[in-house]
Amino acid sequence: MTRSRELLVRVGVTAVVFGLLIGALALSRQTFDFGSVWAHRGLYLKGLGVTLLATVVAYVIGLTLGVGVALARLSRTVWIRHLGDLYVELIRGTPVLVLLLLAYFGIAPLIGVDDKLVVGIVTLGIFAAAYTGEILRAGIESVERGQFEAARSLGLSRRQTLRYVVLPQAFKRMIPPLTSELIALTKETSLLYAIGVFELTAAARATGAHSYRTLEAYVVAAGMYLCLTIPLSFLARHLERRLGHEARMGVHL
Amino acid sequence: MSVPRVELRGVSRTFGEVRALVDVDVRVAEGEKVVFIGPSGSGKSTLLRCVNALEMPDEGEVFLDGEAVVAGTKGIDAIRAEVGMVFQHFHLFPHLTALENVTLAPRLVRRQADEATALALLERVGVADKRDVKPDLLSGGQKQRVAIARALAMEPKAMLFDEPTSALDPEMVGEVLAVMRDLAAEGMTMLVASHEMGFAREVADRVCFLDEGRIVEQGPPQQVFDAPREARTRAFLSMVL
Numbered sequence: 001m002t003r004s005r006e007l008l009v010r011v012g013v014t015a016v017v018f019g020l021l022i023g024a025l026a027l028s029r030q031t032f033d034f035g036s037v038w039a040h041r042g043l044y045l046k047g048l049g050v051t052l053l054a055t056v057v058a059y060v061i062g063l064t065l066g067v068g069v070a071l072a073r074l075s076r077t078v079w080i081r082h083l084g085d086l087y088v089e090l091i092r093g094t095p096v097l098v099l100l101l102l103a104y105f106g107i108a109p110l111i112g113v114d115d116k117l118v119v120g121i122v123t124l125g126i127f128a129a130a131y132t133g134e135i136l137r138a139g140i141e142s143v144e145r146g147q148f149e150a151a152r153s154l155g156l157s158r159r160q161t162l163r164y165v166v167l168p169q170a171f172k173r174m175i176p177p178l179t180s181e182l183i184a185l186t187k188e189t190s191l192l193y194a195i196g197v198f199e200l201t202a203a204a205r206a207t208g209a210h211s212y213r214t215l216e217a218y219v220v221a222a223g224m225y226l227c228l229t230i231p232l233s234f235l236a237r238h239l240e241r242r243l244g245h246e247a248r249m250g251v252h253l
Numbered sequence: 254m255s256v257p258r259v260e261l262r263g264v265s266r267t268f269g270e271v272r273a274l275v276d277v278d279v280r281v282a283e284g285e286k287v288v289f290i291g292p293s294g295s296g297k298s299t300l301l302r303c304v305n306a307l308e309m310p311d312e313g314e315v316f317l318d319g320e321a322v323v324a325g326t327k328g329i330d331a332i333r334a335e336v337g338m339v340f341q342h343f344h345l346f347p348h349l350t351a352l353e354n355v356t357l358a359p360r361l362v363r364r365q366a367d368e369a370t371a372l373a374l375l376e377r378v379g380v381a382d383k384r385d386v387k388p389d390l391l392s393g394g395q396k397q398r399v400a401i402a403r404a405l406a407m408e409p410k411a412m413l414f415d416e417p418t419s420a421l422d423p424e425m426v427g428e429v430l431a432v433m434r435d436l437a438a439e440g441m442t443m444l445v446a447s448h449e450m451g452f453a454r455e456v457a458d459r460v461c462f463l464d465e466g467r468i469v470e471q472g473p474p475q476q477v478f479d480a481p482r483e484a485r486t487r488a489f490l491s492m493v494l
Contacts, residue, residue: 150344150400153305154358154407155334164361168348 036211037220040203047203048224054121054189054199055228059182061125062132069133074140084133091130097191099123104195120192128185135177139170172243179236183229190225200224256319258283258442259304259411264313265466266299273299275466276313281411286443288453288474291463292489297446300463301413304444305336318410334362337404341416343396345388351375351399352384355406362407374402378432394425398432411442418449450494454478462486 025032037044072084091099103123104116113119143166151161190201200221208217257280266274274296281287289297302308303315306322306329315322322332346354355371375381378398380391388396397417404412414433418426430452437443437456447453453460454474461471462483470483478494481487 144344146340146342146344147346149307150338150340150346151358152330153307153333153336153338154403155330155362156358157330160361164357165346169346 030215032216033213034216034220036213037207037216040207040210043203043206044200044220044224047198047200050117050192050197050199051186051189052228054117054124054192054197055182055186058121058124058128058189059185061122062128062181062185063178065125065129066132066136069129070136070140073133073137088130088134091127092134096124096127096188097194099127100191100195116195116197117192120195120197124185124188124192127188128181131181131184132178135174135181136170138177139174140166142173143169172240175239175243176236179232179239183232186228186232187225255282257281257316258285258318259444260316260319261300261303262314262316264300264303264310264315266296266303266308266310272466274303274310277466277468279461279468281442281444283410283442284440285458286437286441286445286456287459287461288457289444289446289461289463290448290450290453290489291469295463296466297463298415299466301338301415301444301446304411304413305333305338307338330362334358334407335410337401337407337409337412339397339400339404339412339414339417341419343388343393343400343420345391345396345400345403347388350385350387351380351391351402354388354399355403358403359406371402371406374405375399377405377435378402379428392425393421394428397421397425397429401429401432401436405436411444412436414443414445414447416446416448418447448493450478450490462489464489 069084069087072080073088075081075084100120100123104119108114108119140162147165147169148161151165152158156165189199192199193202193205204217204221208214211217259279259281261277261279264274264277265272271294273294277296277300279287279300289300291297299308303310304317304322306315309323314324317332317335320327320332323329325332345351346357349357352368352371352375355374356366356368359371360366372381372384375384378401380395380398380402383391383395383399388399391399401417417433418429421429426449430449433443433445433452434456445453445457457474459471460474460477462469462477462481462485464485470477470481470486477486478490481490
């Protein structure tokens with residue numbers, strides 16, 4: 001199928017899906033009034049700002065800790081490796097919501113921290129690190145063993161081999177899953193609402209409760225999340241294409 | 254006798270149940286070319302990989318110019334830098350061009366970024382016109398020649414060839430063997446694991462026949478090929494010649 005024809009099909013399918021959604025809503029005789037959302041636009045913008053801030057900072061924390069987790073899991077020393085394994089298993093196996101509640105209501109008082117936003121962001125970062133750490137580790141391990149041996153046989157040190165041979169190859173394979181993780185994290189910030197952080201979801205809830213226009217309030221919030229996540233998907237696809245020098249054939253089942 | 258360039262002394266290596274090398278002694282003098290032949294799994298690759306510590310012997314020791322490879326004072330990285338290795342599956346760095354493949358190790362290990370030397374090496378193996386091409390776009394024969402240039406860039410004291418033509422299409426074997434022949438003529442010390450009996454006969458000073466991790470027989474190619482003393486050598490040669 002040619003590219004332009006494929007694009008046409010994609011646009012068509014999208015139009016049909018949205019048409020059906022809107023049609024179904026029309027049949028339900030629901031009337032729409034986004035006036036209350038507009039009246040509360042200040043709340044939404046404030047919430048969106050907090051959501052963005054939380055996403056970015058938590059992601060940076062996640063990446064930084066994730067490097068440590070990956071290095072630990074790839075370590076030659078057994079007990080360090082096991083620490084990495086433990087981290088991933090414990091953090092990844094617990095629901096984020098439970099971690100957030102545990103951190104804010106359980107641990108934060110013990111160490112005398114009371115800032116909801118700080119506790120929330122750090123907890124999300126710690127959570128994200130379990131995933132980014134796994135992504136980094138898998139990316140490094142996906143590089144063929146022969147690459148490592150060729151580099152070492154030339155006299156490169158472990159560090160040089162990692163920096164100049166393994167990571168450049170691993171990096172482009174990490175981009176798609178790292179973007180998925182950023183998208184997931186964007187959505188997971190909505191759970192900060194549970195510990196009282198005023199982010200985008202909290203803004204929608206407040207607007208809905210105040211105006212009784214619940215549907216509109218959440219539709220707008222959902223739309224705003226999508227405005228963040230969909231461009232990220234496109235960016236990831238673009239980067240993947242630009243960095244991938246091995247031309248990939250699409251595989252269709 | 255002077256100190257051998259490469260020496261394995263009583264080297265054994267076991268992988269689980271498999272005894273890849275059993276008490277192997279090899280001495281290779283400077284400038285000598287030794288070709289290791291034998292069936293798959295006979296230990297040829299493991300032997301070569303022990304020379305630059307890609308494989309650690311369970312027992313025995315390996316020496317380069319009298320310096321212990323593993324426990325020596327130089328350190329493994331420094332020893333590896335002095336031994337070139339060419340792999341069956343090339344293992345070129347796919348994210349770098351042919352030229353960058355050659356310059357990477359001198360740049361990082363020796364701190365010399367001499368592009369002219371690297372280009373001369375690519376010239377010598379006949380792929381200078383591919384200097385800016387990534388490995389994906391090279392043929393198997395071209396890849397292996399770039400890999401040889403990459404190893405030579407470190408000015409090694411000895412070169413290890415681990416079945417360098419086994420992964421090549423037949424029409425490309427010749428171009429790689431030609432480069433190896435030139436290298437031999439220039440006096441490079443070479444340890445080659447190969448199934449190319451013609452090359453062994455022509456270039457080798459000595460042929461070693463390995464089976465089940467032991468050196469069964471060794472000697473000048475005429476002797477090993479034309480008048481093998483061991484029954485196992487005869488059996489192997491009758492299958493491959």
